[in-house]
Amino acid sequence: MLEEILKSLRLPVVVAPMFLVSGPEMVIAACKAGLIGSFPAPNARTAADFDGWMAEIKAAVGGAPWAANLVTHASNPRLAEDLALVAKHKPPLVITALGSPKPAIEVVHGYGGLVFADVTTVALARKAAAVGADGLVCVSAGAGGHTGQLSPFAFVSALRQFFPGPVCVGGGIADGAGVLGAVASGADLVYMGTRFIAAEESRAAPAYKAMLADSSLDDLLVSAAVTGTPASWLIPSLRAAGYNLENLASPAARNYGGDVQKRWKDVWSAGQGLHAVTATEPLAVIADRLVAEYDDARAALDARSALFRRLPV
Numbered sequence: 001m002l003e004e005i006l007k008s009l010r011l012p013v014v015v016a017p018m019f020l021v022s023g024p025e026m027v028i029a030a031c032k033a034g035l036i037g038s039f040p041a042p043n044a045r046t047a048a049d050f051d052g053w054m055a056e057i058k059a060a061v062g063g064a065p066w067a068a069n070l071v072t073h074a075s076n077p078r079l080a081e082d083l084a085l086v087a088k089h090k091p092p093l094v095i096t097a098l099g100s101p102k103p104a105i106e107v108v109h110g111y112g113g114l115v116f117a118d119v120t121t122v123a124l125a126r127k128a129a130a131v132g133a134d135g136l137v138c139v140s141a142g143a144g145g146h147t148g149q150l151s152p153f154a155f156v157s158a159l160r161q162f163f164p165g166p167v168c169v170g171g172g173i174a175d176g177a178g179v180l181g182a183v184a185s186g187a188d189l190v191y192m193g194t195r196f197i198a199a200e201e202s203r204a205a206p207a208y209k210a211m212l213a214d215s216s217l218d219d220l221l222v223s224a225a226v227t228g229t230p231a232s233w234l235i236p237s238l239r240a241a242g243y244n245l246e247n248l249a250s251p252a253a254r255n256y257g258g259d260v261q262k263r264w265k266d267v268w269s270a271g272q273g274l275h276a277v278t279a280t281e282p283l284a285v286i287a288d289r290l291v292a293e294y295d296d297a298r299a300a301l302d303a304r305s306a307l308f309r310r311l312p313v
């Protein structure tokens with residue numbers, strides 16, 4: 001199944017699900033560009049919207065692989081309804097986040113789909129594998145959104161000691177050389193979010209896209225102060241929303257109550273791959289560039305590898 005998916009792609013890249021950013025336009029553009037498109041179910045504000053979005057995507061992408069991202073935590077009041085709609089539309093891939101993949105497995109396996117579990121620690125990866133997740137998504141240090149803390153190299157290597165199935169890795173990977181590095185490290189797929197926030201098909205506000213293009217690695221701050229969970233934020237957007245950067249580490253500055261989801265609208269997230277984003281462009285142009293970069297990186301790697309004495313030249 002994984003091999004079939006990989007053979008249908010131009011690069012092993014999942015355009016990662018992003019709250020308030022990914023909608024059907026982005027998923028369809030990604031699939032048409034030979035990547036795997038995905039979106040978080042909560043971006044569809046009602047179950048009826050979720051139903052409509054999946055119908056639209058299915059009709060537009062034909063048999064290309066795409067993914068729906070479900071919050072499987074018990075606190076999600078729409079989970080049962082969303083799972084019934086998943087059974088109806090049969091996304092080839094379901095990526096679970098913020099909870100065990102268990103509730104999705106029976107439904108998705110029922111129609112022959114795959115369940116990948118988004119994990120940030122080895123303990124969570126072991127739990128997801130134990131309940132039958134087909135694949136693991138290692139959200140590593142440098143990721144946009146709710147970030148992990150492990151090095152992607154260390155994380156993939158540790159998982160490969162006990163998990164032979166598909167592994168997708170994300171966190172600060174934003175160019176073709178990074179994709180090649182991730183594959184070389186043992187991953188099957190790369191989870192790439194930040195690189196696509198400024199795509200024309202993204203739902204991010206124009207000012208967010210512009211801030212991303214104008215910012216550098218030094219403009220990021222990982223803090224739990226905004227949502228209660230460590231996430232990677234654009235410092236200019238924290239300042240604009242009135243956060244005092246000096247106080248962000250203190251519990252008093254934390255802002256866990258109220259409508260956490262609404263806060264993603266006021267404060268903008270990005271991962272450490274943001275330096276690759278320099279302009280708003282069609283997703284297809286970004287995909288073409290990634291393919292060219294990957295090919296260049298492979299040629300450079302072959303040339304460099306030929307220098308080492310113990311490798312065949």
Ligand SMILES: Cc1cc2nc3c(=O)[nH]c(=O)nc-3n(C[C@H](O)[C@H](O)[C@H](O)COP(=O)(O)O)c2cc1C
Pocket residue numbers: 016017018019020021040069097118139142143144145146170171172173191192193194195269270271272273
């Ligand atoms: C703005 C933004 C919103 C995100 N929202 C979600 C989300 O709703 N669900 C989810 O599972 N991951 C979410 N993520 C995380 C991404 O799916 C992915 O793990 C991350 O973007 C990978 O790292 P990168 O941004 O460095 O490529 C979000 C990331 C960003 C940047």
